[in-house]
Amino acid sequence: MQSPIEDIICGKNQQKKGIINFDQMKVISSKVEKHDPSVLMVTSIPAGKSVGMIAAELAAAIVLQGKRVLLVEGDWKKPSLHEWFHMEQPDGIHQEPLKTVFPTFLPGLDVVLANNSSGKPIDIWLSPSFRQHIASWQETYDRVVLSAPSLHSGVEMELLAEECREVVLVLQRKDKTEDIRKIQAKLETAGCKVIGVVYQQ
Template identity: 20%
Template sequence: MVIKKKEKVRSLILNEKGTVPEQFRNIRASIQYIAEKKKIKTIMATSCRQGEGKSSLIANLAMFMSKNGKRVLLIDGDLRLPTIHQIFKLTNYVGLSDLLKDEAFNRYEGIHKINEHLDVMTSGATPYNPSELLSDSLLPELLKEYEEMYDFIFVDAPPIGLSDSIIIANYCDATLIILENGKTTKTQLKECIEKCKRQNIDILGIIRNKVRHQRSGSNYYYDYLKK
């Protein structure tokens, strides 16, 4: 997936027409095809560096997936720099970190209903020990329980260089890597992919952000998902 230069997905794409929504629909179709073939339900989104548009892209992808009638849960697993609640303009008083810290919380607290098919779980209070918190056995238990309720679960995670992402990825079925063209070098991407391979993380695909193509009318989103 590619977004043209000088443009960023800063918020939700609500317009159903145009090349950008169409490319999101193309990516949605690819994910659904691969997911059915490989029995994938829980997908982590990460990046090689901070600030590559990861959170906005996965938020829009979750939204477009729900528009196809799929039951979708988007979880903000970036406990260091959470942004999903800002994108959807939600409160963040209770969320994932609170559920992981205190089992007394209802497992559905922190989940906000966005539309008929899309729910969003915010990050909750920023913990001082995110890696240790995510390592707790409660996270895979939560994901397993949510898998019974949803067709797809997307987890927005920190860049792959942080241990948080490695931990989350091992609880997910597959991982999407989102990168910004011109910011992430080929060497950095190669290192990112190699790190995933060393950790036995299944890479579902790579989404490239902010790429300009020279062909007329080709400044649109591409998907680079593995077939």
């Protein structure tokens, strides 16, 4: 049985699967290439699993352009990447956070999953080892894509944004202009520029 993300990319009917049309995601990934970010974040205003799926689709689209990509789970309170790829969450007792990289079905696309420990995510993002991992990943991969928590997660999204140059923002039609401006201001304060927007249906 294929995983949801594998079905989107390898399935015959890409028009009706996934959060958005995969051809549209290819267009977004080509825009990413023009900006040449080495570390890119995907986040949203409301919380939801769609961010993980969109980050996975974006990472896959970049890989299909011949790049080597690492997709990192940044929402440790509500992780979803393991579900989209049909993987087991690492055991937090035996796995150091962010250390283990898992290959996916798509050559060139690897993933770092949240482990099922009870540790606080904020402690991970504040740790020196997080920055060390970012530096190491940049040496190994052409692109690092972070699937980040939402604006409403508080400071966690801002901490991740500080390690990214650019961001793709996931919005819903019902999102308020005030909230959109607020998240854009927070991202720009962290030095992270919005280069693309995906409107979730």
